[in-house]
Amino acid sequence: MSEARPAAPQSERPPEGVTAPLGFRAGTARADVRGGGDPRDDVAVLVSDGPAHAAGVFTRNRVKAAPVVISALHLRHGTVRAVVANSGNANACTGARGLGDALQMVQETADRVGCDPAEVLVASTGVIGRALPMDRIRPAIATACGGASEAGGAAAARAILTTDTRPKETVEHFEADGVVYTVGGMAKGAGMIHPDMATLLAFVTTDAAVDAPVLRRWLGPAAARTFNRITIDGDTSTNDSCFVLANGAAGGAPIEPGSAAAALAAAALERALLTLARAIVADAEGATRAFTVEVRGAVDDDQADRAARTVAGSALVKTAIHGADPNWGRILAAVGRSGSELALDRCRVRIGGEVVFERGVAPAADLVRVAAAFAAPGLEIAIDLGCGEGCGRAYGCDLSPEYVRINADYTT
């Protein structure tokens, strides 16, 4: 069922998102999952016209939502035909009933797509601890499957959102052996974001032919360098799920591990994940500024990553950046509690190019310029720990009164 390449002129295939690659369709519908009469579509279905090889990474939170449990089981099946997702309710901490509801979502999707239930992945996001309104979700899944189209990626990217203010989509291309392949993706984020494997709901598709073991080998390290490097509020979700589906619809030979094509494909996948991860930070709940923490000179890469993420997650660093208050000492205090080794007398901290700390003391840094750097887009904090060759980075955002307001009044 996959289309010929190049796409016919009448194709509705969008330039980015999960239906940018050939052979994928998406549909959405409204189930009013929240029960408040929300007019938005809140159920999305992603369908691969043919069987797709797939891999996934999930939250390491010991409290795993029902859809995480079901999807992890189904990924062992090897191929995937569809993914069904809802926003507004996480289906977490819902016991046996929650597992039953997730399986019902899978069954309804399988019935409509015409595949085995084990070929369906499921994901949910929203409030924890409430039962799904299955009487409204089942017909919505039917509607979403019935309307699934090549043009549906953008609507699906909107349907999975919760407190996000904008959809997050991406596209990457790579060419191997004369075939141009596409990698598309969508994600949602906003809060409870401190991924320990992947972040809440990221779906990546490609029309390249890649076996599941190869996808798995790529996805773990790529997620570690992208989703696992972002933090919004230090809270790891119960529902974090990142899926990648490869359906081979672009034609071309299966991509063999170790080949030049494999290197290009893995790089395209990682670029797609990075774009989605950074889009999540940029649209964090209440955030007005995103920033990057670049650490070098650590004992090893793990320590560098840990130091970077501790700085990016520090409430005091985040509030200082929010207020453009050049209070750089908080950066060193965060590094100091991260558990990473540092040599204070060889340590250096730069904020947007301005050196604020070097060889154990503070030079006469221009605090007005530091404040301006805090307020400027694309802020980069660079830290040299003075110990070794380890490098790492993290992506963070400021902490605003708006974050508190959003989360002080989420379920009510």
Added chain:
Amino acid sequence: MSEARPAAPQSERPPEGVTAPLGFRAGTARADVRGGGDPRDDVAVLVSDGPAHAAGVFTRNRVKAAPVVISALHLRHGTVRAVVANSGNANACTGARGLGDALQMVQETADRVGCDPAEVLVASTGVIGRALPMDRIRPAIATACGGASEAGGAAAARAILTTDTRPKETVEHFEADGVVYTVGGMAKGAGMIHPDMATLLAFVTTDAAVDAPVLRRWLGPAAARTFNRITIDGDTSTNDSCFVLANGAAGGAPIEPGSAAAALAAAALERALLTLARAIVADAEGATRAFTVEVRGAVDDDQADRAARTVAGSALVKTAIHGADPNWGRILAAVGRSGSELALDRCRVRIGGEVVFERGVAPAADLVRVAAAFAAPGLEIAIDLGCGEGCGRAYGCDLSPEYVRINADYTT
């Protein structure tokens, strides 16, 4: 030089604070450490009339402020005659000059008190990375020493504050072998509070005679069960210091380890630390509510403590409590990421007496009552992990827009 017991009627000794125990005096003065013309006293001196045995616990942050380095060295000396402290400047990340400034504070105090510099401890709190204005601090120390009195505890408790809104003082008594002993204390907190040994500036005095090794043996576990159980914003300070001084001024025999008196003294010390720790949480930056997280059923006590502190530190739990939003799922999500084992099907969560989660599912909890519990004083969240016999607890506070405002504009 210690006074006779009972205190003479004309004694100015206050009912609580560091000068409540016999043989301690305190004085304060204004050095305008912040340089903005602040009218408050910001230098405090605590003097023991005779040599006091002492112990201390300090931040485990790898970035240690100069006064932490000096005080840790001086504690090896065995006896202490005085403690000098300033607020408004942490003397952290200040290199060799910072060490020299801390030593100057010690020397000036020793000169005025008439003791060896090694018998003086020093502590600072405030902004990181700026040099102390020693030209103003030296004369202020002289003034503070000159005016030190039995009545000076309350003024000292005010002089060490930064963004705290009120002083934190405590007193405990215990009687052993016919002698009534007093334990007094003061502390400051407010922000950068996630102690990993002790919290920023706590001073405890007693007129009991206790050797330094015994004090050390008591202080570590007591700090672990009090200061190390509080969290305000997850940021561990560079300056955390908790000192306990025992000068024997009440008379009575030295308290021997293993004796009944030792048990009473250690318990009084721990009660004093707990009062100060909870006072710090109650006066956290921007906080409107303090709460306790009680964990049982963990594999061991360490895991219980970790789970409790993760819940108490969760930005999402804190914002839900701020908004009295009965979003209890965030509690389980925080437990799940804490690293502590839990058996979800035997787990139970109670909020102010209302069971919100039990045996893997949510009973029909009255969310209005949960919201009321979140808003009520003395909120307790009780979690049974369903795994074993381990118990632990943590003390936290809500996260408010005011916290962000305070910290977005701290140095400017």
